Each structure stands twice: as structure tokens, then as C-alpha cells.
Amino acid sequence: MNKSVLIVSYYFPPMGFSGALRGYYLATFLAGRGYDVTVITTEGVKYIAFDDSLKAPDGIRIIKLKTYDPQRYFSGKGKGQFGILRKINAQIFPFDNKILLFPSLKRAIERIVKERGVDTIVSTSPPPSLHLSCMRIAKKYGINWIVDLRDALTDNQLKKSNGIVSFVEHREEKKIISAASKITVTTENILVKLKEKYPNLRDKIVLVRNGFSKIDFKKAKKIKMQKEKINIAYISRISHLTDIESILKALRENDDFVLHFAGVDATGTLNDLIERYEVDGNVIRYGYLPHEDALSLMKSADILLITLAAVEGMEDVTTAKLYEYFGAGKPILLIAPEGTEAEKLIKRERAGECVRNGATDLIADAIRRLYGKKGCVNPQRYTWEHSFELFLDYTDNKDNYRKKKREAENN
Structure with a gap:
């Protein structure tokens, strides 16, 4: 039995x-x-x-x-x-x-x-x-x-x-x-x-x-992206624990960056921020996607984004989305305060770059360095x-x- x-x-x-x-x-x-x-x-x-x-x-x-x-x-x-x-x-x-x-x-x-x-x-x-x-x-x-x-x-x-x-x-x-x-x-x-x-x-x-699920990633199909742009995907929620404003500032200064946002804005502030920084043409909003569609977006983007707010207590936060990003094999940009566990893992796996909140120029530089690179080289352990x-x-x-x-x- x-x-x-x-x-x-x-x-x-x-x-x-x-x-x-x-x-x-x-x-x-x-x-x-x-x-x-x-x-x-x-x-x-x-x-x-x-x-x-x-x-x-x-x-x-x-x-x-x-x-x-x-x-x-x-x-x-x-x-x-x-x-x-x-x-x-x-x-x-x-x-x-x-x-x-x-x-x-x-x-x-x-x-x-x-x-x-x-x-x-x-x-x-x-x-x-x-x-x-x-x-x-x-x-x-x-x-x-x-x-x-x-x-x-x-x-x-x-x-x-x-x-x-x-x-x-x-x-x-x-x-x-x-x-x-x-x-x-x-x-x-x-x-x-x-x-x-x-x-x-x-x-x-x-x-x-x-x-992450290998089987689910195999089922997910790639989708067409804007080839003349650097396509950055953020597949998560926007909340009091995230920092979407830093990436929007980078978009304002770099017209060849496009942010693909799939998720939920729990703060209700995203549209106002997009209007403030005048980046409506650089942000594509999908809403919350079915899981397979979200995996397709991960596989298709040039760079995958994680943002963590600069607030006390973030050192314990990894964000579960990180492991699916590993599975997608794409480079990861982390915008977060120093010392988060997400940063430790990204550095350990040489899967991307980590930049501090609000460092607009450094964020843009990191995006250009990551473009065309591979992500986590050994995702099987995750x-x-x-x-x-x-x-x-x-x-x-x-x-x-x-x-x-x-x-x-x-x-």
C-alpha cells in the first residue's frame, strides 16, 4: 500500500x-x-x-x-x-x-x-x-x-x-x-x-x-520580441517590497530599452510612475499571465529583472521567481540593497549582475553588459x-x- x-x-x-x-x-x-x-x-x-x-x-x-x-x-x-x-x-x-x-x-x-x-x-x-x-x-x-x-x-x-x-x-x-x-x-x-x-x-x-519545472519550460514556446530593442522582462508583482521606479528611470534615459511587465501592481502606482517618467512607449503591460505564458516570456526576453526595495529585513528575501529565471537560462539583473540572498545566489551562479537601488547609470550599464550573455550555467540543481x-x-x-x-x- x-x-x-x-x-x-x-x-x-x-x-x-x-x-x-x-x-x-x-x-x-x-x-x-x-x-x-x-x-x-x-x-x-x-x-x-x-x-x-x-x-x-x-x-x-x-x-x-x-x-x-x-x-x-x-x-x-x-x-x-x-x-x-x-x-x-x-x-x-x-x-x-x-x-x-x-x-x-x-x-x-x-x-x-x-x-x-x-x-x-x-x-x-x-x-x-x-x-x-x-x-x-x-x-x-x-x-x-x-x-x-x-x-x-x-x-x-x-x-x-x-x-x-x-x-x-x-x-x-x-x-x-x-x-x-x-x-x-x-x-x-x-x-x-x-x-x-x-x-x-x-x-x-x-x-x-x-x-523550476523542466517539463513546463519544454512546453513553453518562445514569442517574438522587438529585435532592435533590449527586451527586459519583469514577471512578478509590484508591491511595497519591490522597486520598480529604478528601472523606469533607466528607461527614460535609454530609449532602446523595453520593459515587459507581466504581473500585478498591488500598489496601484505603476501607471502614475510611467506617466511621470514619460516611458509609456517603453513599457509593455501584459497583466497576470498563465504560468506557461509567463515561462514563454522568460525564454524570449534578453534580460530578466528582479527588484527588491531598499527596506529593512530584505536580507532574508530570495524571491522564488529567481529559480525560474535560472531555468530560463537568461541573464538576470537584480536591483536591490546590498546583502540579499538573491544577490549571493546570482553571484554564486554567475547568472547576472546586481545593482543598488536608484543607481540609474549603473543599471543602464549593467543592462548593456548583460545583453547577449547567457544566464545560469548549471540550472539543474534548482x-x-x-x-x-x-x-x-x-x-x-x-x-x-x-x-x-x-x-x-x-x-
Whole structure:
């Protein structure tokens, strides 16, 4: 009988962006390795982007819970609305406002455990509050439990909680780290910080990066670009954590640069900035693209752009899009403050150049140097398959899988 895995992922397709993709590709990977996979996710979420093109493989059971996220009761997009709500949430809710889902999520997990049996639970965050429900059930039934952290649980400079909320968060973090069978994190900075914070538990904390899908890249077709221009693609969101203004300033001074923006402007400021810098003819806006179309744009551009705002706490940020950029094989331009993990990886892989925020002339110089060059020379280490191999070591099915793998290689 195949081993069973329950993945708890608040964000899951058809919701878009990288938070949904990690759970999606993990479920796909484990199902392809013979696991019996069930996913608990949400529906009715107030969210900025959806992608109906991503379909889970046959055989994966998906259970959707109604969410009590206060954001679902807000109308409209951007213009600071969610920024205000985010600040209020940090002062009221331990971890996040998704903690309101705790009772129904706990009941749903327990029902699956009783009805179907579960060998391993994987809970992936953000939002971190979902780990609380998983912890209760894993401890009650003695189930192997993997805590997957895409962001830090606490000590996150990007989230400022008040004293009482911060105390509760640190207390619950200690419980989570102690109770988990394994903690997987997506960045080296978070790995080091957690190991230093919990030295007696350091052996259970491991790095499992985000990745890209070779299969999806093979399906994606190149699209026509303006040959007389240098085509720069930015495939992400514009938010309080990004710096789109720096690249727009460079466009103003260099008419042969064209920015292809595929994503969502969560700030509602992009159109005003384009008008201010008079670069409307140098910016092509696609909106949020289906994943395959986004990969096609990556494969077709001359240069791929990542921007990170010059704000406190960015050193822990890698941005999951970086790994798909590696997979596209195109040079990467990073505009960010010094010391980010994204910069370390780009330099390690010799995949592009890193320039500081606001350095317009240096940004333009870097673009001209990168034009015509190749990107990451060894992207294979950043595939989802390579990253998720580690999950086989943290479940009970690894010996059987290794045996089958050896048999396949010998045939």
C-alpha cells in the first residue's frame, strides 16, 4: 500500500504566484513517486491573481475550506488598501489573520486522518498560523510532521508585531519547532538563524529551496520580441517590497530599452510612475499571465529583472521567481540593497549582475553588459525535482523509492 501524505497549503492553484506553486509542485512530485496525496487548501480567498491553467494531476485529492480571512470582505485592489490592513493585522493576530481558520482546518485534518489514514503531514507557510492546527493533530496521533517555511515564523523585519503578539508568536514558534519531525526552509539566511536560535534542534532544520519545472519550460514556446530593442522582462508583482521606479528611470534615459511587465501592481502606482517618467512607449503591460505564458516570456526576453526595495529585513528575501529565471537560462539583473540572498545566489551562479537601488547609470550599464550573455550555467540543481528529493528522506517511503529508482536505472 502506498504511503499517504497530507499537504496543507493555504495558497494553491488556481491562486497564482510562487506561494501556490510550491505546494502544487510538491503534490505533483510526490504523486509521481507513488505517494497517495491529499491537499487541504482554501477557497473564496480575496486574492490578487488566479491561474486556471494549473491543474493538479489525476489522483490528487483536493479539499477546499472556506476562509475567514478579513481581506475577503474588502473590495477593490491596491491603492494602499491591503497595506493598511497588513499593518492592522500585525498588531492584532498572532502570526497572521488566517488564524481564524484554525478550528475548521483542525477538524478537516482530523477527519482525513480518521477516514483515510495519514503517514506524513506537510504544512507549508505563509501563512504560519496553519502550522498550529497541524501541530495539534500530529501530536495527538503521532504522525510524522514536516514544517515547510517559505518565510521566517518570527524575527521577521518585514512584519512588525506589538509586544504581546510578538511574545505569543515566539512561544508558539518554539512549540512548532520542537514538535515537528523536520523543518524545511527555503533560504540559507533563515536556515542559519533558526539553527542559531535552536542549537539543540539544529539537525532537524534543513534547506529545501524553491525551484523550476523542466517539463513546463519544454512546453513553453518562445514569442517574438522587438529585435532592435533590449527586451527586459519583469514577471512578478509590484508591491511595497519591490522597486520598480529604478528601472523606469533607466528607461527614460535609454530609449532602446523595453520593459515587459507581466504581473500585478498591488500598489496601484505603476501607471502614475510611467506617466511621470514619460516611458509609456517603453513599457509593455501584459497583466497576470498563465504560468506557461509567463515561462514563454522568460525564454524570449534578453534580460530578466528582479527588484527588491531598499527596506529593512530584505536580507532574508530570495524571491522564488529567481529559480525560474535560472531555468530560463537568461541573464538576470537584480536591483536591490546590498546583502540579499538573491544577490549571493546570482553571484554564486554567475547568472547576472546586481545593482543598488536608484543607481540609474549603473543599471543602464549593467543592462548593456548583460545583453547577449547567457544566464545560469548549471540550472539543474534548482529544479523542483532536485529540491524535493530531500522530502523522500523525510517520509517513510524512501527505501522503496530508492529501490525502484535503481531498478529503473539498470533496465
